[in-house]
Amino acid sequence: MFDVEVPVAPTLVERLLALAGLYTEHNDRIDLLLAGTAAPAPDAYVSSARRLEREALACVKAVRQQRLAPVEPVPSAVVRLKQTAYLTSGATRYLTSAQQSLPTDDAAPARLDRRRGFGQHVRQARELTALAPATVVESTTHFAYRLPAKAHAHTTVPGMDGAQRRSLLMIARGHVAVTGHYEAGSHDRTDSVDTDMLRRLDAQGLVTCDAASAPPFYSGGQPRDRVRLTPLGLSVLSTVIAEPLPAGPPTARPVPAPAATPSARTRR
Structure with missing residues (x-):
């Protein structure tokens, strides 16, 4: 038989670090929109936020499956990771509202008002995921200290x-x-x-x-x-x-x- 190279599944720490990178990418896209250098694409932003929420919750489940000793700062790190997922859920709702309030006159991104309507909803969504990359990395550090060697x-x-x-x-x-x-x-x-x-x-x-x-x-x-x-x-x-x-x-x-x-x- 032929030898087939099977991809190695990422470790939990790699998966968490990748999640932080996805949050940074998501935030950058919204920032470019708010800066007036990207066209509104609410469907893409909503899909991105939903993906982040699912992956954050999946990572919480994966951490719990490791059965780490409930000694601080691990419990607090789990809570922060869960909070990140819940905040992302809120961001999804704001982005959905933005999707529904998108101007029908194809307004240029630079003219979007950040204080009302589409622009306000997008700004509120951005605030909810602002600290996500750093929070995920900090939590990952605490988990990594206590994971068994085989999980690294x-x-x-x-x-x-x-x-x-x-x-x-x-x-x-x-x-x-x-x-x-x-x-x-x-x-x-x-x-x-x-x-x-x-x-x-x-x-x-x-x-x-x-x-x-x-x-x-x-x-x-x-x-x-x-x-x-x-x-x-x-x-x-x-x-x-x-x-x-x-x-x-x-x-x-x-x-x-x-x-x-x-x-x-x-x-x-």
């Missing part, structure tokens, strides 16, 4: 250090967008991701740059490029999210960086 991925890359881990966490939280493909890193509340670090992560195949998918930095500006974790990036972060990196060589089998991935270049 064992993927790593050569040279992974604490600075890379922190950068991957910031990207997972949806805090990193750039202008002109790694020309300038956006700022977190307290930190920033260095442009050289973004190029390094890109060269290792851990992140990718999604062009013009993030809202502009200022009103009337051009959309920015959202930095997202690749499947390899999700797997690597899931391995190191819960504990400091070892001082010595990694015990897990390294995954070589893809040779075909070019480093990002800075415009001049």
Whole structure:
């Protein structure tokens, strides 16, 4: 018989990190609409919110199936994850109301009033999912500390250090967008991701740059490029999210960086 390569199912931590990324993508799409750089597409927003709600509840069920010890902060992390799902349900209702109140005169997105009608409902929906990416990542960290070893991925890359881990966490939280493909890193509340670090992560195949998918930095500006974790990036972060990196060589089998991935270049 022929050997067939069977895809490996994602671990719980990988699944949660992917959920955080989906929330960031959902929020970005709504932000672009509110910024007047995207056409109204209420059907797509409603479908996206419903998908997020289902996946968040499915993740809650998957966490409970692990039968983690009910010791803080695990119970609180489960509650926050459930709250995220319930808030997403509320966002779905607001987006459904927006769908029903969409102007019939094909008004341009830039003229939508954020204080009433379609624009108000969309803004209210956006507020309910604003903290979802960071909340999911924080909860994931608490779960990962207490999951059994068999529930963890064992993927790593050569040279992974604490600075890379922190950068991957910031990207997972949806805090990193750039202008002109790694020309300038956006700022977190307290930190920033260095442009050289973004190029390094890109060269290792851990992140990718999604062009013009993030809202502009200022009103009337051009959309920015959202930095997202690749499947390899999700797997690597899931391995190191819960504990400091070892001082010595990694015990897990390294995954070589893809040779075909070019480093990002800075415009001049």
